[in-house]
Amino acid sequence: MAERPTFSPFWHRVRAMTPRLRPHVQITRQHYRGRRWHIVHDPSSNNFYRLNPIAHEFVALLDGRRTVEEAWEISLARHGDAAPTQQEAIQLIGQLYQANLLRVDTTPEVEQLLHRGRERLKKKAMSQAIGIMYFRIRLFNPDALVSWVEPILRPLINRVGFLLWLAFMIFVAFEIIPYGEELASGVDSAIAPSNWGWLIVVFIVTKAVHEMGHGVILKRFGGQVPEFGVMLLVLFPAPYVDASSAWALPDKWKRIAVGAGGMLFELFVAGIAALVWVQTRHTPDSLVHQISYNAMFIASVSTILFNANPLMRFDGYYILSDLIEMPNLMQRSMNMIKHYFKRYVFGMDQDKPPTTHAGEAWILTIYGLCAIAYRIFLFFSISLYVMGKMFAIGLILAIWTASMWFILPVGKFIHFLAASPQVGEHRARAIATSVLMIALGVGLLGMVPVPDYRKAGGVVESVAHEGVYFGADGFVVESFVHPGERVERGQALVRLENREMVAQRASVSAEIGRIEGLMRKAMMVEPAAAGPLREQLTSLRDQLAYLDDRLGKLTVRSPASGVFVGSDPSGLLGSFVREGDALGEIVDPEHVLVYASLNQRENSWIDDGTPYEVQIRLVSAADRVIEGSTARVIPAGQERLVHPSLSYFGGGTVQTRADDQTGTLAKSKQFLVEITPRVEDASWRGLPGERARLRFELPPKPLLVQWADRLMKLIQGRVQL
Amino acid sequence: MSQALTRYGALHGSILSRRRKIETHKGLDRLFAWGAMRLAQRRTRLRYLVREARAVHRLRDECRALSEQALDEQIEQVRTRFRRGRIERDDIRRALALTREVARRETGEEAFFVQLVGALGLYHGRIVEMLTGEGKTLTGSIAAPLLAWKHKHLHVFTVNDYLARRDARSREGIYRRCGCSVGAIQEEQTPRERFEIYARSIVYGTPKQITADYLRDQLRVGPLRTPWTARLVTGGSGPMIPGLRAALVDEADAVLIDEGVVPLIIARSRSESEMAQVYRDAARIAQMLDEGPDYSVDHLKRRAELKRRGRERARQAWEKLDGAIWKAPRRAEELVRQAIVARDCYKRGSQYEIIDGRVIIVDEYTGRFLHDRSWEHGLHQAVEAKEGLDVTADRETLARLSFQRFFRTYRFLCGMTGTVADSRREIEQVYLRPVTSVPTNRPLIRKQLRTRAFRRASERWDAVVEEIIALHRRGRPVLVGTRSIAASEMLSARLETRGIEHRVLNALHHEEEASMIALAGRAGAVTVATNMAGRGTDIILDARARELGGLAVILTEMHTARRIDRQFMGRAGRQGDPGTARIYVSLEDELIVHHAPRLARLLALLPGRQELHPSVVVRLAFRHAQRRAERRDRRNRANVLRQDDWIEKHLPGG
Numbered sequence A: 001m002a003e004r005p006t007f008s009p010f011w012h013r014v015r016a017m018t019p020r021l022r023p024h025v026q027i028t029r030q031h032y033r034g035r036r037w038h039i040v041h042d043p044s045s046n047n048f049y050r051l052n053p054i055a056h057e058f059v060a061l062l063d064g065r066r067t068v069e070e071a072w073e074i075s076l077a078r079h080g081d082a083a084p085t086q087q088e089a090i091q092l093i094g095q096l097y098q099a100n101l102l103r104v105d106t107t108p109e110v111e112q113l114l115h116r117g118r119e120r121l122k123k124k125a126m127s128q129a130i131g132i133m134y135f136r137i138r139l140f141n142p143d144a145l146v147s148w149v150e151p152i153l154r155p156l157i158n159r160v161g162f163l164l165w166l167a168f169m170i171f172v173a174f175e176i177i178p179y180g181e182e183l184a185s186g187v188d189s190a191i192a193p194s195n196w197g198w199l200i201v202v203f204i205v206t207k208a209v210h211e212m213g214h215g216v217i218l219k220r221f222g223g224q225v226p227e228f229g230v231m232l233l234v235l236f237p238a239p240y241v242d243a244s245s246a247w248a249l250p251d252k253w254k255r256i257a258v259g260a261g262g263m264l265f266e267l268f269v270a271g272i273a274a275l276v277w278v279q280t281r282h283t284p285d286s287l288v289h290q291i292s293y294n295a296m297f298i299a300s301v302s303t304i305l306f307n308a309n310p311l312m313r314f315d316g317y318y319i320l321s322d323l324i325e326m327p328n329l330m331q332r333s334m335n336m337i338k339h340y341f342k343r344y345v346f347g348m349d350q351d352k353p354p355t356t357h358a359g360e361a362w363i364l365t366i367y368g369l370c371a372i373a374y375r376i377f378l379f380f381s382i383s384l385y386v387m388g389k390m391f392a393i394g395l396i397l398a399i400w401t402a403s404m405w406f407i408l409p410v411g412k413f414i415h416f417l418a419a420s421p422q423v424g425e426h427r428a429r430a431i432a433t434s435v436l437m438i439a440l441g442v443g444l445l446g447m448v449p450v451p452d453y454r455k456a457g458g459v460v461e462s463v464a465h466e467g468v469y470f471g472a473d474g475f476v477v478e479s480f481v482h483p484g485e486r487v488e489r490g491q492a493l494v495r496l497e498n499r500e501m502v503a504q505r506a507s508v509s510a511e512i513g514r515i516e517g518l519m520r521k522a523m524m525v526e527p528a529a530a531g532p533l534r535e536q537l538t539s540l541r542d543q544l545a546y547l548d549d550r551l552g553k554l555t556v557r558s559p560a561s562g563v564f565v566g567s568d569p570s571g572l573l574g575s576f577v578r579e580g581d582a583l584g585e586i587v588d589p590e591h592v593l594v595y596a597s598l599n600q601r602e603n604s605w606i607d608d609g610t611p612y613e614v615q616i617r618l619v620s621a622a623d624r625v626i627e628g629s630t631a632r633v634i635p636a637g638q639e640r641l642v643h644p645s646l647s648y649f650g651g652g653t654v655q656t657r658a659d660d661q662t663g664t665l666a667k668s669k670q671f672l673v674e675i676t677p678r679v680e681d682a683s684w685r686g687l688p689g690e691r692a693r694l695r696f697e698l699p700p701k702p703l704l705v706q707w708a709d710r711l712m713k714l715i716q717g718r719v720q721l
Numbered sequence B: 001m002s003q004a005l006t007r008y009g010a011l012h013g014s015i016l017s018r019r020r021k022i023e024t025h026k027g028l029d030r031l032f033a034w035g036a037m038r039l040a041q042r043r044t045r046l047r048y049l050v051r052e053a054r055a056v057h058r059l060r061d062e063c064r065a066l067s068e069q070a071l072d073e074q075i076e077q078v079r080t081r082f083r084r085g086r087i088e089r090d091d092i093r094r095a096l097a098l099t100r101e102v103a104r105r106e107t108g109e110e111a112f113f114v115q116l117v118g119a120l121g122l123y124h125g126r127i128v129e130m131l132t133g134e135g136k137t138l139t140g141s142i143a144a145p146l147l148a149w150k151h152k153h154l155h156v157f158t159v160n161d162y163l164a165r166r167d168a169r170s171r172e173g174i175y176r177r178c179g180c181s182v183g184a185i186q187e188e189q190t191p192r193e194r195f196e197i198y199a200r201s202i203v204y205g206t207p208k209q210i211t212a213d214y215l216r217d218q219l220r221v222g223p224l225r226t227p228w229t230a231r232l233v234t235g236g237s238g239p240m241i242p243g244l245r246a247a248l249v250d251e252a253d254a255v256l257i258d259e260g261v262v263p264l265i266i267a268r269s270r271s272e273s274e275m276a277q278v279y280r281d282a283a284r285i286a287q288m289l290d291e292g293p294d295y296s297v298d299h300l301k302r303r304a305e306l307k308r309r310g311r312e313r314a315r316q317a318w319e320k321l322d323g324a325i326w327k328a329p330r331r332a333e334e335l336v337r338q339a340i341v342a343r344d345c346y347k348r349g350s351q352y353e354i355i356d357g358r359v360i361i362v363d364e365y366t367g368r369f370l371h372d373r374s375w376e377h378g379l380h381q382a383v384e385a386k387e388g389l390d391v392t393a394d395r396e397t398l399a400r401l402s403f404q405r406f407f408r409t410y411r412f413l414c415g416m417t418g419t420v421a422d423s424r425r426e427i428e429q430v431y432l433r434p435v436t437s438v439p440t441n442r443p444l445i446r447k448q449l450r451t452r453a454f455r456r457a458s459e460r461w462d463a464v465v466e467e468i469i470a471l472h473r474r475g476r477p478v479l480v481g482t483r484s485i486a487a488s489e490m491l492s493a494r495l496e497t498r499g500i501e502h503r504v505l506n507a508l509h510h511e512e513e514a515s516m517i518a519l520a521g522r523a524g525a526v527t528v529a530t531n532m533a534g535r536g537t538d539i540i541l542d543a544r545a546r547e548l549g550g551l552a553v554i555l556t557e558m559h560t561a562r563r564i565d566r567q568f569m570g571r572a573g574r575q576g577d578p579g580t581a582r583i584y585v586s587l588e589d590e591l592i593v594h595h596a597p598r599l600a601r602l603l604a605l606l607p608g609r610q611e612l613h614p615s616v617v618v619r620l621a622f623r624h625a626q627r628r629a630e631r632r633d634r635r636n637r638a639n640v641l642r643q644d645d646w647i648e649k650h651l652p653g654g
Helices: A053-061 A068-082 A087-099 A110-130 A143-156 A159-188 A195-219 A244-248 A254-281 A287-307 A315-323 A328-344 A357-390 A391-419 A424-446 A500-526 A526-551 A703-719 B005-020 B027-040 B046-058 B060-064 B068-085 B087-109 B114-124 B138-151 B161-177 B191-198 B208-222 B229-236 B251-260 B273-289 B307-317 B329-344 B381-385 B403-409 B420-431 B457-474 B485-497 B508-517 B545-549 B562-569 B590-595 B597-603 B616-648
Strands: A028-030 A033-041 A047-051 A136-141 A227-232 A234-239 A449-462 A464-471 A475-477 A493-497 A555-557 A563-566 A580-587 A594-598 A612-620 A624-640 A667-679 A691-702 B127-129 B154-157 B182-184 B202-205 B246-249 B263-269 B295-298 B303-306 B351-356 B360-363 B395-402 B413-419 B434-435 B452-454 B478-482 B503-505 B527-528 B551-555 B581-587
Touching: A028 A667, A033 A053, A033 A244, A047 A087, A047 A244, A053 A068, A053 A087, A087 A493, A087 A563, A087 B478, A143 A159, A143 A195, A159 A254, A195 A234, A195 A254, A195 A287, A195 B508, A227 B545, A234 B420, A234 B452, A244 A254, A254 A287, A254 A315, A315 A328, A315 A594, A328 A357, A328 A424, A328 B503, A357 A391, A357 B485, A391 A424, A449 A703, A449 B295, A464 A563, A475 B202, A500 A526, A555 B060, A555 B208, A594 A612, A594 A691, A612 A667, A691 B527, A703 B046, B005 B246, B027 B420, B046 B087, B046 B114, B046 B434, B060 B087, B068 B087, B068 B138, B087 B138, B087 B161, B114 B127, B114 B138, B114 B413, B138 B161, B138 B202, B138 B246, B138 B413, B161 B182, B161 B202, B182 B191, B202 B208, B202 B478, B202 B545, B208 B263, B208 B395, B208 B403, B246 B251, B251 B403, B251 B413, B251 B420, B263 B403, B273 B307, B273 B329, B273 B381, B295 B329, B303 B307, B303 B329, B329 B381, B351 B597, B395 B403, B395 B616, B403 B420, B403 B616, B420 B434, B420 B562, B420 B616, B452 B457, B457 B485, B457 B551, B457 B581, B478 B485, B485 B527, B485 B581, B503 B508, B551 B562, B562 B581, B562 B616, B590 B597, B590 B616
Parallel strands: B127 B413, B127 B434, B154 B202, B154 B246, B182 B202, B246 B413, B452 B581, B478 B527, B478 B551, B503 B527, B551 B581
Antiparallel strands: A028 A033, A033 A047, A136 A227, A227 A234, A449 A594, A449 A691, A464 A580, A475 A493, A493 A555, A563 A580, A594 A667, A612 A624, A612 A691, A624 A667, B263 B395, B295 B303, B351 B360
């Protein structure tokens, strides 16, 4: 309501009442952005209510003897226009009463009390249902535990303690930095399925410590920790404590300390685990080493990824909202976004923003946008991830969450458009703009063609290729070429050395010299004896020629002009190779093909006939993109893969049969697509057998069609249609 | 006869009613609850009712053959079964056949088949739509005994005290024969008399009376919620109404919808004499300001908005005044705005009338005076100040109850109405009662003549007078409907100057009106009436009038709800009588000027000198404006309901 009418027709309902706050209700002062607020806290139910000073004064005036009207008149006399209007006073009383914070002088109404209790339960169940991604199960009251731990840690829960903690963390950081590589390499094994069991155990333990951290610090500052339980975070159990009584702490730094307490404790655990890990690094297979790594991993990574993230309603969020002194940040920023909508899209000029402070408005806007974006991101990533693991559950989860996060708000929005009195005369415009925006959105997504890409794995094969083999045995002493270089026919590629052969030749030529001497002598003395010698000489000469030939072959020459491909010969330097071993191939770069292997469902978008543009990136040189186009689609499905490197084991994407020894029999029938790369320069190092990532450029299609296509593909793949 | 009702019994019943939790639904819940209700009530759809009515009809001869004594015996038997709560389908059939026979013997009217259908609908808790003149009174009176047997006490709501009295008296024979005592609540009765009457099994009364009694009961019992504690405190003067058990609402649309939101307020005057001057000052300041440069008025919402210049001028004016209220700028502005609204949106003769130096509210729907009611805080006083009357003291509300809430408190609710189809959804959603339209007994042969639209209001009145004269010359009885009392008087003056003898009915005296409207069907009669005048009484044509073409209804202006228009035009062509109806509108009518001003400007471009060429466009445009008005009202009602529900839910006591 833009205007605040002073009088309310319902005033008679509260006028003569003499309510007062229930005696156990506590009120604390807090300051938010320089303004004073009063927090009304009911410890028995953990209900909170935030009042501005004038409202607080009004509530304080209700002492059980004054009537509401008297209190209102006093307030009116003191504050004039700023005093609550009758309507506002009624609302305040109603809400406090509903929250069970107000005792009203009527006879206790058991019925209504029970009714309110039921309402609360219903609301709770409702919010549980909406937030199935964070389902809570209450376990026990941890007060005894916290009360036991808190005195022990009390001397440390102060500034000094925090500095000690900081010092410890810095120490740990220095300790661990030298082992950075090992640390990084451990991640793979830590998230490997075989480690999951330990990971879960460690997760629950460290998170329990985390929650204890909140609890202990809260207890230290005089709060209550009435509830400990397990939250099913995307079906994954994570402990939680109810630390909401921290909201009543007057000092914002104490509230922040409670919010950060979990992370402090958890990082401390991570620090200890890191030290243990460093100490046990000599026995890398020991359980202690493994577990300490897990603990370190979870206590640091999960904390930073989840708890510290202010876009979800975890610790980081509360810390942030205390830090910038803006409680209810999430809700208010959503209201801010709604306000922009109402104001600028629907033209509802009289709609009030949740804040009039420019700085706050900025924070709310930015936070709101980030939170929405993050929510969408989280929804898709979590749903797709879980769908990938457990399709049915993931699907249910996704549908449920989608309906709660998106459909419900949309439904509410439609209801708002249709029924809210706020919209009033703006309804026509509101509906028109909404429809227009939806139409525009659907139009953009559903009509405007957008380049469509599909990805696939492929392998390079050359059509015309000639093997380069070693012509002789020998040690590699010199290499003249690198893979990918262009070579001419007859160009030396590698030089081998074979001392034995050189020696042999030396002895053979020495022998020839000797025999020739003998020959000359025999020619003069005894010509008849020259015959056998000549024969011997001939054979020796043959031998020499052979050896020369072999020696000549020690220098491997290119059998053809083209591009040399294969492993880099310089890697062979000094090693012994045998005749007939393959050095590599000389391929014709003009005639290299890339084969893509697609299974049936993937192939659905490949429409043979029209050539597609394909972008090829080699795994070895991912920074270079080669254009290509499909030459041919071989529609007949075959199970045998063209190349082992397409299979899972070869690093590709095709699942092979477990019972197949060669690893080239695919689980499902594969379709082969031949792609001709357009290679202009010779520097392209597409080696046969090398894996490539392919991006097919499909005819542009509207995004909606593309998404539907992909989703269908995903679902088909899962349920094996 | 009915059991003696003790004070404690009444107290118990009353407390039970108070403790009844009314289900309230919001948003989607509301749609869901509505759907669930439709689903739960699907068994008693019209088809079922018709089938059952046939079964009842088959018992006719058997019942006719009964001797008086046998009839009484049979009634006693079936009544016992009803009171024991063991009601089989056959019992309902037999009971209805018996009450029908009783009605025939006592009053000589035998219920038609469609009336049986209607009565069954009532019995099953439905809101029954029967076109005007289809004999709703008889339908109600054959269903009432069944309901009274079953629910012990039945309240039958009529539009005014006169009808309550008349119906209670005329139906007494039937009810007595059925073992039901009957009484009518009248304005002048004392609480002791009322207690006596409420103890009877069938009680006639107006919503206003019974609601007020209920509210007074609640006030008397105070905040207590159990009869046991209440008994200790209240002592001798307990509640009058032994609980709200079953209600049969005649003219359900008017009661449940039009009046649904107007809350009944029990108030006492507070002596706050200094406020009188404040309101007069506010009226004076408002007088200084000009619409346009100083403020703008939204006639739709009845809201005024001060512009910068107006605010400045008003501030200068009130700064010269003393009095605490002028020191708080926001409240001061509020007062001025209210004074502007009182001046510009509330017109004497339309929204209110001054009688004996007091402002009396006129119900905008029905044109009836709402005595003893006042507008919300300050508005009433602002109107008084504007008219220069004595400003009555601010009245302090003691208790307040809207009819919507009141009727939802009944454990059983059914109703009859002439036209509910337009607001079917609303009734069904608010009261969670299904609506059934019962077909007419005889086909409707009333002719709907083409709507005539004029540029100026005065041209329209001229045309109306001409048509009245033309019809009158031919001898046809004419019934002219006006929206406000002022209009009816203006038209009356015009007719006077033309020398046409006529009668004017404007909801002043129900009893006289009833007899006058009964005469409106005589040949040559001219009757000018506000919409609601004489409702509940049939216009019976005499033979000559029937020959001449029946009653001619002229509606001089479209109402803000089509329902009301249909209701009024429904006065012609009852029970297969001949008749015509014609609507006159002008582009200066409040309806189109306030609700579709742009459309009004567009319509002005249409051809035609004084009268626009009759076309579909004109009719649709006016219908559009009417629809917008209906929507505004519907929304207002929903708002009131929402507020009401919020208060009930969040505040202690009730």
